Amino acid sequence: MLDFLKKKLDSYISANLTKVQVVRLPERMGLIRARLAGAKKASAEVLIFLDSHTEANVNWLPPLLEPIAEDYKTCVCPFIDVVQYETFEYRAQDEGARGAFDWEFYYKRLPLLPEDLEHPTEPFKSPVMAGGLFAISQKFFWDLGGYDEGLDIWGGEQYELSFKIWQCGGQMVDAPCSRVGHIYRKFAPFPNPGRGDFVGKNYKRVAEVWMDEYAEYLYKRKPNYRTLDPGDLTEQKALRKRLKCKPFKWFIENIAFDLPLKYPPVEPDDFGFGEIRSIAAPELCVDSYMKQRDQQIVLKECVKNTKKKGEQNFTLTWHKDIRPAGRSLCWDVSNPDDRAEIVLYPCHGMKGNQYWKYDVENQWFVHGSNPRCLDCDLGNKRLYVTECDEGSKTQKWRFENVNLNSIMNWDNIGPP
Template sequence: MQPAHLPKVRIVRLKQRSGLILARLAGAKVAKGNVIIFLDSHSEANVNWLPPLLDPIAEDKRTVVCPFIDVIDFETFEYTAQDEGARGAFDWKFSYKRLPVLPEDEKNMPKPFKSPVMAGGLFAISAEWFWELGGYDPGLQIWGGEQYELSFKIWQCGGKMVDAPCSRVGHVFRKFNPFPNPGIGDYKRKNFKRVAVVWMDEYAEFLYRLRPKYRNIDPGNLSEQKAIRERLKCKSFRWFMEEVAFDLPEKYPPIEPPDFAAGEWLSLTYYKDIRLKEWNLCMDVESGNDGEPVLLDTCHCLGGNQLWKYDV
């Protein structure tokens, strides 16, 4: 479908709800440009956002570039810029996390800097490189895990990924999922299992320790994905952890140290946050002002407004 008032725009409509991953693959298959840019629908590109994404790819087609993701408030649409930047990462439950920018990269700001893992929604990639990597794994369903699969594949198979501070795209972070489960069960667990089996080698065991049910999940046919890894002579996940995400285990240990202090409902953890047991909720204050109320918010393991000290 081609809108009359936008002659260069093509709209691809799928016959059924297929989820984010397969929808992106469908769009990529009909794209004609040398570079494919993926953006979430609930995002807004800022001024001059495109050239900083294209420049690194022009120098090296195996470089994947992510913009800085600014925040658009879910209720007011107020736009808040991200200032300091961070590198993408993950914990061993496969929750997306962030690592500090390396000191040498801070000195070179605003030049693009390497990042182990993308947030997932917004990035630019050479079309040739995307398809050489096999695109997204078509066995991944709806959404979840695709950012890890593509990030690991990019790094382990000879590419690199950078964040470009001069490219700004605002993103609406929704407070709830507006779409119900399409009736295919817990697809995210299966997605995570596929990624772990194909790309993580012996490190998948750390995921299974924290998510024991993953061991018994059938990931489906992985022959095509394993063939891609063999064809491209991709490096091991150990290489990825030692050369790319070398500081991740210090921040997000594969085996978490014991809590510093524990009560019936709350624990002071290794990350120096106070969290509700069995839930990923931490005591949080919105600012450092005296008298601020203490709230419960999602644990981010970055200290700051969730940093607590326990004196004995």
């Protein structure tokens, strides 16, 4: 593989891409510093950053440039479509969302605002970029100091740059008419650099420079970050002072104003947790052992107080979804047909296919706003959702630990 990055690559570039220059670093320095090295060589008025595993779609460039031509302090991100890892099939994403984060620094999404929905082809403001695909004026990029050179390898750079753009007088938008496909790889194609928790150090570096008192919410969820050494922050803090950048509270209240509602800094209690045991067959429990994305959950013999293996501890979270304990996969039903099966899918916290409620009186797990109930076929131990029926014993489930106070206050907790 590395052979193709040397003479063969140089020969191909010189024969086919005459305006392209390959920049080589003396040693492995990671994504962030590699991008900085490329930016320092660039001479155009606008810098465009893309990953190597992307495919730019038709007419992708003009929509990225127009907002910058109108205001050079604007950073513009394309819509990121999906290139299937196994087949290279190109698939459009949804109609967009505003970038955000939770308080462990996982990337999240916020719904579009009503004014954005009225003009679906126009760029819309977004608090945080999804990753590393964007266009920015060279002048503005370097006015902001570029990427923080103290960030190592990868991780946190999209938050650092996003916060810096907004807090230091710029703005960031997503351009729906610019589409770039991205391969979401199922594994890292490169070895661990052996530099300890470099992502955690990067996150702490971003938090210490840009998040003010809000950094404490990150540390409460990741207490090990408190003891990490983020390196020398003198230059970054001086940059923030020199540019007269706004406080992070301003960013939260004015740019990401709905983020605390969807991802509260202090999370409310969950609605319940523990095993979900069938009333009709008390020896059987819902189980997701060894199940991954797009795989169905099933009924299995209950494992509590036995030596049997299983994954039968679930949480009905304040997001109003159900997750195996300690995992970020949720029960998901996308099929509207009767007896639709339940699969695991990455949690999005936006209800929809992942909206569940526990009906304490009927002992039902109710799915969706067009409600159907969790049911089962005891013969083949299959789970599915179907029309709720007060006379059906197979729709009744004993939920091990129910927070009755939270259940009674359902409408005032989590997503509306």
